Amino acid sequence: MSTEISAAHEHIELSHNLDIRFDLFHASDxxxxxxxxxxxxxxxxLDGTFxxxxxGQTFLLQSGDCIIINSKVIHATRYVKNTKSLxxxxxxxxxxxxxxxxxxxFFDVPVFAQDRETKAKLDTLKTILQNMIxxxxxxxxxxxxxxxxxxLLFDFLYHLYRDFRRELPLRFTDRRFKSLSLLEPVIEYTxxxxxxxxxxxxxxxxxxxxxxYFCRFFKKHMGCTYLExxxxxxxxxxxxxxxxxxxxxxxxxxxxxxKNYRVFRxxxxxxxHTTPGALRKELKGQNQ
Numbered sequence: 001m002s003t004e005i006s007a008a009h010e011h012i013e014l015s016h017n018l019d020i021r022f023d024l025f026h027a028s029d030x031x032x033x034x035x036x037x038x039x040x041x042x043x044x045x046l047d048g049t050f051x052x053x054x055x056g057q058t059f060l061l062q063s064g065d066c067i068i069i070n071s072k073v074i075h076a077t078r079y080v081k082n083t084k085s086l087x088x089x090x091x092x093x094x095x096x097x098x099x100x101x102x103x104x105x106f107f108d109v110p111v112f113a114q115d116r117e118t119k120a121k122l123d124t125l126k127t128i129l130q131n132m133i134x135x136x137x138x139x140x141x142x143x144x145x146x147x148x149x150x151x152l153l154f155d156f157l158y159h160l161y162r163d164f165r166r167e168l169p170l171r172f173t174d175r176r177f178k179s180l181s182l183l184e185p186v187i188e189y190t191x192x193x194x195x196x197x198x199x200x201x202x203x204x205x206x207x208x209x210x211x212x213y214f215c216r217f218f219k220k221h222m223g224c225t226y227l228e229x230x231x232x233x234x235x236x237x238x239x240x241x242x243x244x245x246x247x248x249x250x251x252x253x254x255x256x257x258x259k260n261y262r263v264f265r266x267x268x269x270x271x272x273h274t275t276p277g278a279l280r281k282e283l284k285g286q287n288q
Contacts, residue, residue: 048083195257
């Protein structure tokens with residue numbers, strides 16, 4: 001099973017003998033910038049702390065917590081300290097194949113249950129996830145375990161559909177999905193060239209849109225300006241290098257194209273609630 005985590009638009013990787021992506025991650029201090037994909041995503045925290053920002057809200061998940069992110073929802077994630085978690089991505093075509101009314105619904109699953117009945121329903125989903133992990137405990141799945149896994153997958157979808165389906169709101173219309181698809185070449189170009197100083201005329205040309213319209217279009221669908229987005233990418237790369245190299249901060253900013261130090265400091269503190277120097281000092285203390 002693949003364990004690659006992309007820091008950009010995340011593409012589905014299908015696990016061997018399975019129709020979904022199913023991966024266990026053990027990671028620390030990894031920040032994955034805002035992205036989306038054409039799949040239902042489940043993140044189940046087994047140990048440590050996992051931060052998720054989705055649909056404009058930020059959640060801090062601990063061991064035993066689970067978050068379900070609908071297809072085409074922009075989200076960012078951060079593995080904090082020694083985090084072990086399960087990542088499942090169920091491709092939208094697979095969902096649509098087995099749930100005919102999928103285009104008209106979405107799943108509204110609270111991260112934290114507010115009442116006993118909802119908690120019981122969430123616990124049922126988490127128990128199924130634990131059983132799925134047990135069914136894939138070996139390097140290669142036997143035919144029996146593959147059948148067991150598939151049955152658990154459909155059991156999970158059954159409870160998800162029965163207990164948490166809702167009518168699709170206007171913000172999840174096909175028009176919005178198509179708009180996000182139009183932004184895919186923009187995201188890919190930015191991923192490859194984020195360290196350069198990309199101008200608005202340059203990136204709007206990639207989208208085949210006029211600069212002023214592109215700015216409005218991007219902010220409407222991504223929830224931030226293009227400059228804020230490219231700075232998010234730069235920030236994610238700088239964060240990774242801060243935790244894995246000894247390069248001085250000024251050099252990291254230069255390598256990754258972050259020209260405005262004051263903006264960087266503000267963004268870093270907003271995301272990680274500390275300073276770059278304090279983060280490095282803390283990590284060195286943990287490794288001694």
